[in-house]
Amino acid sequence: MASNPSICGICSLRQITKVCKYWCPGCEEGICDECKEHHKLLKATRSHEPIPISNYKSLPSFITGIQQSCVYHNEQYQQYCAEHALPICFKCINDHRKCNVTTLEKVTNDFKTSEQFLDLESRLDDLLENIDRIKKDRHSNMTNIEEMKMRLGKEIRQKRVEINKHLDNLEKQLIKDLEEKECQSKDSIQKVLSSVTEKETMIIFSEKSLITIASNNKLKHKMPLGPSYGFDITLIDETTVAITDGKSGQNFGIDIIDIKNQRKIKFIKLPGRTWGITRDHNSLFVCVEGLGIYKVNTSDYATTHVISCNLPTSSYVSVFLDKIYYTTIKIIM
Structure with missing residues (x-):
């Protein structure tokens, strides 16, 4: 080479x-x-x-x-030694005088017509045919993949259109249902308001008596509070109120009164004079002189001391957005 x-x-x-x-x-x-x-x-x-x-x-x-070429003499191979199974040049013949030597051309011609060569040639043809078939199959696979990609892409786009259409319909239905619920809720609230208006009463509170006036301005109930005095009042529900004792010198606490049946339900004792009172959900908040603000559960009437401070007399309390506000007639030191 x-x-x-x-x-x-x-x-x-x-x-x-x-x-x-x-x-x-x-x-x-x-x-x-x-x-x-x-x-x-x-x-x-x-x-x-x-x-x-x-x-x-x-x-x-x-x-x-x-x-x-011959590696020993650098001459072209022209002969073939069958005994040593190797090609030789004309100068190598002396070393192979006793061997079965024939021309290289005859050996190659004989090999080309031999069964082994023909079988090898047939196998190579089969191999080439298989390779060609594999190439065609792979090309066919690539074509199928491209077609599948286009088909799936089209299906995905179609599904997206269907989903968008479904979401639009769902939005319309939800808005329609919401509007119906709104109308129903408004109707229900209006009925409640109408019912409350019919049963509406006004409670007039003084230190020694509790007066209930109906919506037609007629006296409904008048209930004396003695012997204790009352200072502030708050509604617990439609028929129940809570009243603080104020300057009463006998009992320190809150009266729970049934205004419908005109009777005291319970007296909640507290450690000091009670002044301002308010309700927030299921709790009463009351000002206790010299001690601060107490919370009373309207379900079981359990009391909790929530704010400690030296409150004076005539203090008021209110609750708004989870915050407690109270007022006094003088500055708390």
């Missing part, structure tokens, strides 16, 4: 550098276009069959590495 398969071997011997276009397996060197013409005219190389250099370079290394 030539040291540089890209340079014409014949021209390089003439100190001329030319790019080779062909490769001669028999000469084991590259040749240019000009040398190829001379190559096929010379008697010694007339039988050679040069191949394009691109084809030669694409051959695997185990083929290009095959030695074409």
Whole structure:
């Protein structure tokens, strides 16, 4: 094999550098276009069959590495020793006088017509056919994948349209249901308001009596509070109120009164005089003189001391947005 398969071997011997276009397996060197013409005219190389250099370079290394000349005499192989199973040149014949030697051409011709070669050739044809079929299958797979991608993309877009349509319908239905619920709630509230208006009463509170006046301005109930005095009042529900004792000197606490039946339900005792009172949800908040603010649960009447401070007399309390506000008639120090 030539040291540089890209340079014409014949021209390089003439100190001329030319790019080779062909490769001669028999000469084991590259040749240019000009040398190829001379190559096929010379008697010694007339039988050679040069191949394009691109084809030669694409051959695997185990083929290009095959030695074409005798490693001992640098002569072309022309004979074949059957006993040693190797090609030899004419100078090697002396070493193989007692061997079964035949021409290399005959061996190659016999091999080309042998069953093993024909079987190998058939297998190679089958292999090429299988490779071609695999290539066609892979190309078919690629085409199918592209078609599947387009089909799935179309289905996804269609589903998106359907989902958007469904969401639009769902939005319309929800808004319609919401409007219906709004109307129902307003009607229900209006009925309650009408009912409350019918049963509406006014409670007038003084220190010694509790007076209930109906919506027609007629006296409904008058209930004395003695012997204790009352200071502030708050509604617990439609029929129940809570009253603080104020300046009463006898009992410190809160009276729970049933205004419908005109009777005291319970007295909640506290450690000091009670003044301002208010209700927030299920709790009463009351000002206790000198101690601060207490919370009373309207369910079980349990008391809790929530704010400690020196409250004076006549203090008022209110609750708004989870905050407690109280007023006094003088500054608390």
